[in-house]
Amino acid sequence: MNPLRDSLETLTGLHPTVEAVEKLTRFGDWLVTEAIPAGGxxxxEGSDVVNRHLLGSAAFSIGFPQPPDTCWDLGSGVGLPGIVLAVLWPQTRMVLVDRSQRRCDLARRAARILDIGVDVEVGDIAGLEVRAEAIVSRATIPAARLLPILEKLLAPGGVAVVSGSDTVPGPPFLAITIPQGVLDTPPKLLMMRSP
Ligand SMILES: C[S@@+](CC[C@H](N)C(=O)[O-])C[C@H]1O[C@@H](n2cnc3c(N)ncnc32)[C@H](O)[C@@H]1O
Known part of the structure; x- marks a missing residue:
């Protein structure tokens, strides 16, 4: 039994392998020993890494009926939630975008250490020109300001899961229900599907 594995399963319905759980544990350790000291x-942020960052990132998967072929993480910082999702969705191509060169360098380093393949692009999310089937974005900009970017980037039928806030979401966003009993303070997440 592994408490992280149990929590991941209850939270997401996914069944991560032993190797995936081990990678996520290492990523959590790396956040504390490298990402925080480096200012990423x-x-x-180091006091509750498992709940806040690992499980809080894994929760983004709840909005997707199945792992997408490609998923864009807009404003990925050092790899949250992108690297966590890349570990949980090994068949998915994850593309991390952030305008901070330093955070992108850190995300690339984390991916190297964990031996996972993710694409990391330095740039402004407002300048992206893609048609995405799946987008995630955690604590980057408020959902209302992110909306025009999501509307531009999401392909028809595409799904985005983004950080919410205490305000009640309005269409096209729907609040994601986070399974009870795993996280003391579950993240507020919103999803939208492009028409
Ligand atoms: C609060 S951090 C969150 C990072 C990460 N998602 C996390 O949960 O730890 C916000 C990130 O969004 C990035 N960001 C904000 N606006 C952006 C933009 N217009 N284009 C690209 N990155 C942006 C910042 O550089 C920063 O790394």
């Missing part, structure tokens, strides 16, 4: 995450 805030200095106070």
């Amino acid at each position: 995450l805030g200095p106070n």
Whole structure:
């Protein structure tokens, strides 16, 4: 029995392999030992890495009926949620985009250490020209400001899962229900499907 594996299964319905759980554990350790000291995450982010960052990132998968072929993480920072999803969805091509060169360098380093294949692009998400079937975005810009970018980038039928806030979401966003009992403070997540 592994508590992280159990929590991941209850939260997401996915069944991560032993290797995947081990990679996520290593990623959590790396966040504390490298990403925070390097300034890629805030200095106070190390106290609850498993719940806040690993499980909080894994929760983004709930909005997708199945792992997409390709998923874009807009404003990925050091790889949240993109690297966590890349581990949980090994068949998915994850593309991480952030305008911070330093955070992108850190995300690439994490991917190398974990031996996972992710694409990391430095750039402004407003300048992207893609048709995406799947998008995630965590704590990048408020959902209302992200909406025009999602509308531009999502292919018809495409799904986006983004961070929400305390305000009640309006269409086209729907609040994602996070399974109870795993996280003390579940993240507020919104999903939208492009018409
Ligand atoms: C608060 S951090 C969150 C990072 C990561 N998603 C996480 O949950 O730890 C916000 C990130 O969004 C990036 N960002 C904000 N606006 C952006 C934009 N217009 N284009 C690309 N990246 C952006 C910042 O560089 C920063 O890394």
